[in-house]
Amino acid sequence: MEKISILGTGYVGLVTGSCFAYLGHKVICLDINKEKIEKLKKGEIPIYEPQLDKIVALAEESDNIEFTTDYSYAIKNSDFIFIAVGTPSLPDGSADLSFVEDALKTIASYINENDFKIIVNKSTVPVGTGRWATKLLENELLKKGLKEPQKHFCVVSNPEFLREGKAVEDFMNPDRIVIGSDDKDIALKTASLYSTLNPPMIITNLPTAEMIKYASNAFLATKISFINEMANLSEKIGADIEIVSKGMGLDKRIGPYFLKAGLGFGGSCFPKDVKALIHTSRKYNVESSILDAVIKVNENQKIKPIKILKQSNIDLNGAKVALWGLAFKPDTDDIREAASLNIINELLKNNAIVFAYDPIVKSLPIANKNLIITKDKYEALDKSDILILVTEWDEFKNIDFKRFRDKIVIDGRNIWEKNILKKYAKTCFSIGR
Numbered sequence: 001m002e003k004i005s006i007l008g009t010g011y012v013g014l015v016t017g018s019c020f021a022y023l024g025h026k027v028i029c030l031d032i033n034k035e036k037i038e039k040l041k042k043g044e045i046p047i048y049e050p051q052l053d054k055i056v057a058l059a060e061e062s063d064n065i066e067f068t069t070d071y072s073y074a075i076k077n078s079d080f081i082f083i084a085v086g087t088p089s090l091p092d093g094s095a096d097l098s099f100v101e102d103a104l105k106t107i108a109s110y111i112n113e114n115d116f117k118i119i120v121n122k123s124t125v126p127v128g129t130g131r132w133a134t135k136l137l138e139n140e141l142l143k144k145g146l147k148e149p150q151k152h153f154c155v156v157s158n159p160e161f162l163r164e165g166k167a168v169e170d171f172m173n174p175d176r177i178v179i180g181s182d183d184k185d186i187a188l189k190t191a192s193l194y195s196t197l198n199p200p201m202i203i204t205n206l207p208t209a210e211m212i213k214y215a216s217n218a219f220l221a222t223k224i225s226f227i228n229e230m231a232n233l234s235e236k237i238g239a240d241i242e243i244v245s246k247g248m249g250l251d252k253r254i255g256p257y258f259l260k261a262g263l264g265f266g267g268s269c270f271p272k273d274v275k276a277l278i279h280t281s282r283k284y285n286v287e288s289s290i291l292d293a294v295i296k297v298n299e300n301q302k303i304k305p306i307k308i309l310k311q312s313n314i315d316l317n318g319a320k321v322a323l324w325g326l327a328f329k330p331d332t333d334d335i336r337e338a339a340s341l342n343i344i345n346e347l348l349k350n351n352a353i354v355f356a357y358d359p360i361v362k363s364l365p366i367a368n369k370n371l372i373i374t375k376d377k378y379e380a381l382d383k384s385d386i387l388i389l390v391t392e393w394d395e396f397k398n399i400d401f402k403r404f405r406d407k408i409v410i411d412g413r414n415i416w417e418k419n420i421l422k423k424y425a426k427t428c429f430s431i432g433r
């Protein structure tokens, strides 16, 4: 079994570290955030992610995982160093590589004369980053006086495809593992970390591995924007997008996944990764018409409830509006790029009073006296004239529909039967039907 350190204990780092430890590897999870590491040392999981507590506990029981902020200790005691730090969007849409750069420089500062480290990038990074990282490390090692820097490390790309809310399940049952390196033997050695999972493997060069990650996310995001555009047309011509999706998805060439119309895609990945790919296309002077449209459709779709209300001449000034669901999707506490934030901002701009409820998210980065976060979904509903369902948590599926009697209801994720909505709500809307 191999000695691995994971730099960054966010979603990806913590899931990767605990799953590798569960698979029998010796893992050191490191973060520069002391608070996070203190929590983890006490057995507290800093994020909401189903099954993660169990897998961390099992890893700890087998004594295969430890948590630290000590870079020197982590680098010294591992042969594989995984980088799993954030790569957020910069204002121009490009990926901010400053966390990756800091991690690489710190790694270099602890690589010594007799070391050979395999540095595996798991963060989503623009095509070209692997080779840029190699040059950066070479320079740092030369500066330290190591004469043949390339003999002390090799950079590998191993992008991650897990979904939040299903992260452990996805890590343990991967559709594929992608490994990119300019050294085939090192690529194979890295691939062997996953051998007990017996996944389909793609072993390729660095830029191809990096591109597979972006192309995959961009394609899934395109499917979502495509179906939302079809939904917007369907509702005008009397078609039902739910049945359209089903009918399309039965075609094996299309497949049933990521064809759910709703309030667009949010989260920490699709919006930022599509924007980063557009930025890379611009850099290489390649047109990105499809990707541009994917973002444009998505931005409009997130605030579709506001458009529905305005087109129906419903006055938002002073209107009391309940929002059910704040996370960008169910089973996560993540609100990054969530549609709820766009909708709340629009409602507040129009002087509405918002009563927001989510089963897990209990605070928002918006300070406004007209935004009230309630403890209970019915408290939000009962205080409001309008309900917008934003996130399809299970908790919202079977509810007391009689409480919809005098409400305007917008089902932003088509979770309720249209007939039920028609029967119980004063006025109802959904997406594409």
Ligand SMILES: NC(=O)c1ccc[n+]([C@@H]2O[C@H](COP(=O)([O-])OP(=O)(O)OC[C@H]3O[C@@H](n4cnc5c(N)ncnc54)[C@H](O)[C@@H]3O)[C@@H](O)[C@H]2O)c1
Pocket (backbone or CB within 6 Å): 007, 008, 009, 010, 011, 012, 013, 030, 031, 032, 033, 036, 084, 085, 086, 087, 099, 100, 102, 103, 122, 123, 124, 125, 160, 161, 162, 163, 164, 268, 269
């Ligand atoms: N969240 C997902 O579902 C997901 C899935 C696949 C890929 N990714 C990609 O993986 C990467 C990480 O995403 P995330 O959601 O886990 O991020 P995150 O923001 O949740 O966590 C990043 C962590 O890295 C730590 N960090 C920052 N600089 C560091 C440094 N120099 N050394 C050590 N730790 C450092 C931060 O303190 C933080 O805890 C991103 O590139 C993302 O695009 C994310």
Ligand SMILES: O=c1ccn([C@@H]2O[C@H](COP(=O)(O)OP(=O)(O)O[C@H]3O[C@H](CO)[C@@H](O)[C@H](O)[C@H]3O)[C@@H](O)[C@H]2O)c(=O)[nH]1
Pocket (backbone or CB within 6 Å): 124, 160, 161, 162, 163, 164, 165, 217, 220, 224, 257, 258, 259, 260, 261, 262, 263, 264, 265, 266, 267, 268, 269, 270, 273, 328, 329
């Ligand atoms: O048919 C669909 C499917 C998803 N969504 C929305 O799309 C967003 C993203 O959903 P999902 O892909 O389930 O969540 P993420 O956790 O963001 O995972 C994506 O982003 C990760 C980070 O790169 C990748 O690793 C995963 O493979 C990729 O699915 C959410 O807002 C969903 O509501 C839809 O609107 N319709």
